[in-house]
Amino acid sequence: MRHAILGVGGVGGFIGACLARIGEPVTLVVRPETLSTHPLKLHLDSPFGSWDADVTWTVSIPTADILWLTLKATQLEAALHPLEASASPGTIVPLLNGLDHLPVLRSKFGADRVIPATIAGEFERLNVGHIAHLSPFAILNISSRGRAQFELIIEPLRRLGLACNLIGDETTLMWTKLVFLGPFALATSAFDKPIGEVIADAEGWRMLEECVRETAAAGQAEGAKLDAEMVLKTMKGAPPAMRSSMQKDIAQGRPPELDAIGGAIVRAAHRHHLRASVTEELMAQIERRRVAMPRVS
Numbered sequence: 001m002r003h004a005i006l007g008v009g010g011v012g013g014f015i016g017a018c019l020a021r022i023g024e025p026v027t028l029v030v031r032p033e034t035l036s037t038h039p040l041k042l043h044l045d046s047p048f049g050s051w052d053a054d055v056t057w058t059v060s061i062p063t064a065d066i067l068w069l070t071l072k073a074t075q076l077e078a079a080l081h082p083l084e085a086s087a088s089p090g091t092i093v094p095l096l097n098g099l100d101h102l103p104v105l106r107s108k109f110g111a112d113r114v115i116p117a118t119i120a121g122e123f124e125r126l127n128v129g130h131i132a133h134l135s136p137f138a139i140l141n142i143s144s145r146g147r148a149q150f151e152l153i154i155e156p157l158r159r160l161g162l163a164c165n166l167i168g169d170e171t172t173l174m175w176t177k178l179v180f181l182g183p184f185a186l187a188t189s190a191f192d193k194p195i196g197e198v199i200a201d202a203e204g205w206r207m208l209e210e211c212v213r214e215t216a217a218a219g220q221a222e223g224a225k226l227d228a229e230m231v232l233k234t235m236k237g238a239p240p241a242m243r244s245s246m247q248k249d250i251a252q253g254r255p256p257e258l259d260a261i262g263g264a265i266v267r268a269a270h271r272h273h274l275r276a277s278v279t280e281e282l283m284a285q286i287e288r289r290r291v292a293m294p295r296v297s
Contacts, residue, residue: 001024001025001065001066001149001152001153002025002027002062002063002064002065002066002090003016003019003024003025003026003027003064003065003066003067003068004026004027004028004029004061004062004064004066004067004068004090005026005027005028005029005067005068005070006029006061006067006068006069006070006071006079006083007029007068007069007070007071007072007075007079008028008029008030008070008125009070009072009123009125010122010123010124010125010131010132010245011070011095011119011123012028012068012070012071013028013042013044013123013125013129013131014044014046014121014123014131014133014138015068015070015095015119016028016042016053016055016068017042017043017044017046017051017053017055017131018044018157018160018162019153019157020042020053020054020055021044021051021053021160022153022156022157022160023156024153025056026053026055026056027055027056027057027058027062027064028042028055028056028057028058029058029059029060029061029062030057030058030059031059032059034128035057035058035059037128038057038128038129039128039129041053041054041055041129042055042129042131043129043130043131044131044132044133045130045131045132045133046132046133046138046161047133047135047136047161048133048138048160048161048162049161060082061082061083063090064090065090065091065149066090066091066092066093066149067090067091067092067093068093068095069092069093069094069095069096069101069105070095070096071096072096072097072249072257073096073097073098073100073101073257073259073260073261074255074256074257074260076096076101076104080104080108083108083109084108090113091113091115091146091149092105092109092113092114092115093114093115093117093142093146094114094116094117095117095118095119096260097177097178097181097185097245097257097260097261098178098257098259098260098261098263098264099174099175099178099264099268100260100263100264101260102114102116102174115142115143115145115146115149116142116143116170116173116174117140117141117142117143117146117173118139118140118141118173118174118176118177119138119139119140119141120137120138120139120141120177120180120181121133121134121135121137121138121139122134122135122239122242122243122245123135123138124248134242135239135242136239137163138161138162138163139162139163139164139165140157140162140163140164140165141164141165141166141167141173141176141177142164142165142166142167143166143167143168143170143173144166144167144168145170146166147166150166151166154166169224169225171219171222171223171224172223172224172225172226174224175219175222175224175226176224176226178215178219178261178264178265179212179215179216179219179224179226179228179231180231180234180235181244181261182211182215182261182262182264182265182279183208183211183212183215183231183235183279184208184235184238184244185244185245185246185247185257185261185262186211186246186261186262186279186282186283186286187204187207187208187211187282188243188244188246188247189244189246189247189250189256189282189286189289190207190282190283190285190286190289191204191285192247192250192251192289194240194241194242194243195235195238195239195240195242195243196238196239196240196241196242197240199235199236199240207278207281207282208235209232210278211278211279211282212228212231212232212235213228214265214269214274214275214276214277214278214279215265215279216228216231217269217274218265218268218269218272218274218276219268221268221269221271221272221274222268222271222272245257246258246261246286250286250289250290250293251293253293255290256286256290258283258286258287258290262279262280262282262283262286263283265279266279266280266283
């Protein structure tokens with residue numbers, strides 16, 4: 001299949017390098033002013049190995065069988081116009097954080113063309129064309145509505161090292177990531193510490209634990225099958241030095257995905273008249289930190 005990737009940061013670069021590694025044709029869409037700075041090959045350093053991937057770089061969305069959206073949620077609105085103007089973006093697979101991007105994309109392109117998916121792991125763009133996969137795991141979950149498109153590449157990706165799954169319950173699919181990512185991102189960003197230090201701090205752990213429980217309750221009220229105790233156990237087993245992309249964005253003066261992640265939890269809780277006070281307090285701490293940081297474009 002022909003793959004196009006819009007959003008060549010850590011996640012987009014990782015997906016592109018892995019797809020190219022298993023022999024899939026990959027085109028990466030970048031801004032016109034940066035095209036000349038990109039190397040001929042995309043380089044990935046990962047626990048799964050290090051390699052140079054043969055990819056194509058372009059400035060416009062090409063005709064593709066699958067278009068992977070690996071943008072920040074804060075960048076989606078700006079990307080919608082070129083998406084609508086593209087000839088045929090094929091099946092759209094968004095790997096954005098949060099929940100609100102799905103109804104937006106489906107209203108523009110139709111529910112049948114938008115296949116929900118999530119990815120978990122720590123990925124970072126170190127330099128132009130150089131991607132680091134920093135966590136010992138990478139988990140790619142895709143709605144089983146995309147079985148026909150993805151069943152031929154899932155096994156090769158698994159052999160590469162990714163945990164790849166087709167999930168039938170889309171509500172559970174999306175909330176399974178949010179119940180981990182939301183508290184993880186909010187706590188590490190609010191305290192500006194890696195997850196191990198947050199857990200070791202009494203107040204940090206209290207707020208992280210309560211945020212997980214608030215998020216799980218909101219997701220369960222929305223119909224997702226979630227286990228707060230299992231999430232907390234997984235959180236304690238995460239690599240202690242692991243940091244969230246939200247935390248990195250704040251440190252580098254970029255706008256964080258605060259509304260897409262924290263806001264989605266709070267809105268769901270309020271829809272069902274549930275408390276989300278700790279989640280809201282973590283968001284407030286992040287906002288206080290953010291306004292004190294210098295910003296970059």
